[in-house]
Amino acid sequence: MYVYLLTNPNRTVLYIGVTSNLPRRLEEHSNNLGNHGKFTGRYQANxxxxxxxxxxxxxxIAREKELKGWSRAKKEKLIIGFNPKWEAIDLDTWTGPANNL
Known part of the structure; x- marks a missing residue:
């Protein structure tokens, strides 16, 4: 199971989710861009x-709830420790921390 954080192109929005299939879920988020009925679509967070x-x-699920309770600053520190430049992660080419795949 994965817990993940998405942002928008301006890095102003954070979305936290949980899934058993991260590639499929990311595709679903991308397909909802512009769908104002969905948080990630409304804020372009993919x-x-x-x-x-x-x-x-x-x-x-416990970790997702924990992260959702954190301040924006604490979430930013978590991201920076993992992905210092806030680059959009491509799962096919990701070379970051091995324990996260």
């Missing part, structure tokens, strides 16, 4: 900047 792999759904 750029993956952080993710964690957790062993089971219970832990993933």
């Amino acid at each position: 750029l993956l900047v952080y993710f964690e792999l957790l062993p089971d759904p219970t832990q993933a």
